[in-house]
Amino acid sequence: MPRAGLDPAAVVAAGAALADEVGLANLTMGLLAERLGVRTPSLYKHVGGQEDLNRRIATLALGEAADAIGGAVQGYAGRDALAAAARAFRAFVLEHPGRYGATIGVEPHGPDDPLAVAGRRSLGAFRAVLRGYDIAEPDVDHALRMLRSLCHGFATLQAANGFQWSADIDESFEWLISFADRGLRAM
Amino acid sequence: MPRAGLDPAAVVAAGAALADEVGLANLTMGLLAERLGVRTPSLYKHVGGQEDLNRRIATLALGEAADAIGGAVQGYAGRDALAAAARAFRAFVLEHPGRYGATIGVEPHGPDDPLAVAGRRSLGAFRAVLRGYDIAEPDVDHALRMLRSLCHGFATLQAANGFQWSADIDESFEWLISFADRGLRAM
C-alpha cells in the first residue's frame, strides 16, 4: 500500500482541473479518485464530501480570478483598465468553466470564510477599475453590480452556448466594453 | 389501481413548480412522483428521463418568460418598454428560479426543437424593445446580447444570493435600467 501523498490542496486542484475538463456536472468522486490514483473513500480523508469539495473549488476559482483580473489591470486606468479586466474575466471563465461554475450558488458561512475573502478580493479587482472613472460615491455600488452582471452574464451565456445566431461573439464583447465605458464616462 | 390521469404536460408543469419550490438541484424523480401521487417509474411513461424532463421544463420556462416580457412591453416604447421588459424578466427569474435554472446549459437539438422556438420567442421580446431606439442595423445583435447579458447576469446573481453587501438591490436594478437606456439613446 504505497502512499499517494495527497493533501487537501492537491485534491482540490485536481478536482478543479477535472471539472474544467469534463464539466462540473460530471465531476464525480469516483472519477476524481481515479485521476489521483486512489480509491474513492480515500478522498474523504482530505475533503468533507462533495459539497465541501465544491466550496473549496469555488474558493480557489475566486482567488485565481482575482489574481487574473488584478494582474491584467496593472498599469492601466479608465477604458484600458475596464477592457483589460473584462477580457481577463471572460478568458478565465472560458478557460475554466468548471471551477467558475462551482462559484455559482455557494454562499459563505460567515465573513471569515475563505470563500468570502476570495469573493471580496475578486470584487476589489473590479472596484479598482471604477476608480478610473468619475463616479459619485452613491453610484459606485450600483456601477459595480452592473459591471459584474454584465461580465458574469455574458461569460456564462457564452460558456453555456447561449448565443445561437450569427454575429461574432468576440466582436459583441468588445462592443459591450465600449458601451459600458461610454456609459461610465458620461456620469 | 386507479389511474392518475397524467400526461407529459402535467408532469412537466409539476416538475417546474417543484423545482421552484425546492430548487432545481433538489428536484428528484422520486420527489416529483410523490407530488403527483404516483410511483417513480411511472414518470417514465411520460418523459424520457431526467435530462428530457429538464429540457421540457426549460422549454416551458422560456415560453412563459417570452409571454411575460412580451405582455409587459405592450403599449410602451423606448425607456418605458426597456424598463417594463427588464422588470418582467427579473420578476420571472426571482419567482421561478427553478424553471429558469433549467434553461441554463441546455442546447436545442436543431432549429425545430421546441426549445429553440421558445428561445427565439423570448429573444424576440427583447428585440422588440430595441426597435424603440435608434440603433444602426449592425449594432442590433450586439445590443441584444448586451441586454440579455445584463438581465441574465443580474437576475441569476441575485437568485444565487450573489450580492452580499449593503446597497439596495431593487435600487441597483433601476439604476441599471437607466444606465442601459442612456447608453442606447446615445447611439
Next chain:
DNA sequence: TCCCCATGGCTAATGTTGTTAGCTAAAAGC
C-alpha cells in the same frame, strides 16, 4: 536504532437516486 502512534490508504457495506424489464388492469376503439 527501535518503537509508537497518528494518519492515509484500503475493503466492505449502506442509503439514495435514476433507470429498465416485465406484469396487470384500466381505458379506448371496434
Next chain:
DNA sequence: GCTTTTAGCTAACAACATTAGCCATGGGGA
C-alpha cells in the same frame, strides 16, 4: 362485449456518495 393499447405497478439493477472499521506507512521521540 371483445380486443388492443397503455398507464400504472413491483422488482431489480447500476451508479454514486458516504460511513465504518481495518491495516500498513512513516515520522517523532525514547
